[in-house]
Amino acid sequence: MEPTKVQSEGGLNVTLTIRLLMHGKEVGSIIGKSGARINISEGNCPERIVTITGPTDTIFKAFAMIAYKFEEDIINSMSNSPATSKPPVTLRLVVPASQCGSLIGKGGSKIKEMRESTGAQVQVAGDMLPNSTERAVTISGTPEAIIQCVKQICVVMLESPPKGATIPYRPKPASTPVIFSGGQAYTIQGQYAIPHPDLTKLHQLAMQQTPFTPLGQTTPAFPGLDASPPASTHELTIPNDLIGCIIGRQGTKINEIRQMSGAQIKIANAMEGSSERQITITGTPANISLAQYLINARFRDVAAMWNDPSSMTTS
Template identity: 85%
Template sequence: MMESKVSEGGLNVTLTIRLLMHGKEVGSIIGKKGETVKKMREESGARINISEGNCPERIVTITGPTDAIFKAFAMIAYKFEEDIINSMSNSPATSKPPVTLRLVVPASQCGSLIGKGGSKIKEIRESTGAQVQVAGDMLPNSTERAVTISGTPDAIIQCVKQICVVMLESPPKGATIPYRPKPASTPVIFAGGQAYTIQGQYAIPHPDQLTKLHQLAMQQTPFPPLGQTNPAFPGEKLPLHSSEEAQNLMGQSSGLDASPPASTHELTIPNDLIGCIIGRQGTKINEIRQMSGAQIKIANATEGSSERQITITGSPANISLAQYLINARLTSEVTGMGAL
């Protein structure tokens, strides 16, 4: 029954399919200077949008008449296969791994996709030869589930066609809260009025508009001490020391004399939160040291005190960066949210 409708083009309505991809896959789809995605848009006639943001995961939205969507999917599947072949040319692996795509589907449509007792998904698997898996849980903060399909490009195209048919026959019920990938834990940091994004171990200056936004924000409110933003935190003490005092504080001369006079900044942190700043075996504090370029000393716990002293030494920009990263860790710990 369905087949005849598909072949008559009766299904040629506009549809939107969302894909979840890793940064590396997105890079492959975009291509040098955006050439690959431009070609895909032109040749398929589908609209292909890629979510913004410095996230490990990105959403790729493909919209258009069903035939345009199938063409776009075919191009993506073949591109991924080409990437697999290229990556295999310098690896000893002999069997070719399948191409894998992850669709993001409103949970209210997943029931129809699985079918009674799994009958529909079984039929799709058998008729296309693709592996299809519907995630048991919804994606974080959304009402969508990930549907993973893998196989040869041709199997994937056939599979997407069948999934589109199901989605058109049973539209989503109720409101869908779309999944939005979360940024990496510190997507943008500010120091000295300049915005940076973290890539690997390095802070990289960020596009200007964020810097402008930040400068505006800085004019409105100076860096708020922790004590004001959250009554749970004691206020900060802000003594500035000369370079010599700073060296005494930091232990014997640490080669600071050659650099501009370093200032020192002290924070007090509640004991029960110090762990989130230090991290497992000191991983977090080392990261903060590396990213900020500041020296950071955490005093040993003193008897009877519920707080720990943190001393940050470096240039004002390094200190502000270290402070920002420490604040971000605390915020994420206290609110249970990733630091934005």
């Protein structure tokens, strides 16, 4: 489809919002000048939502900038790789499910037309993204093919607005698995184990202070972390409006912190007239240090939690 046709159908003065789903490492590539307003969701999440808002012509410029930058990143990464064939650029749009039928068309006619006329691969996910009424639409191909495909998708979205209320997809902060091996702590990110110096120090401290106990005798979260009786108690004061971040839905987060740290953690009931809650942590110094570290890590996700009220729960 020629750009002039899109301009006449879409109208360059129409303000449109397009949502993209990206991995955190991709987000750094897209900061630049395109004329469109680009907003990137906050939070310590492996996925981020990139929202592009503006007249359709500036949205096309923004997509051109992103697609060419991603291709540049692919070419740069190939210089250190034995791969010979260049993989396609891939973007993931987040589209209200009520508009996906129009993108697919009767019997798949519209999506087939987009594939054939642009040369891009287009896939509409069958399932909605978690806790939302949106679906992922994946576009792959050369930057030129992606830009033409996005233009056609914009036209469809303008012609077929969403029906009813849309519950937007919000990526969740990842609960990063931690493993200990050879005296080192690693966090699992995708297929890779990334060394974690802070947790390594705490783990080494724990191993020095408490003897290794065979797993057959006790079942600690990690060997050495809670193999001896509690040695001390530490108290924290947390504002009431942040306590849900620590507790998690149905207590999942606080239980995770208890399991990982090996500490006993008690949260006092809310006192009438008080805006704060008392948290008591009991265990070895290493247990307490690790529990405090994990609680502080939860606070780094508060911004994301405030953007997603459904994830804030109280005890």
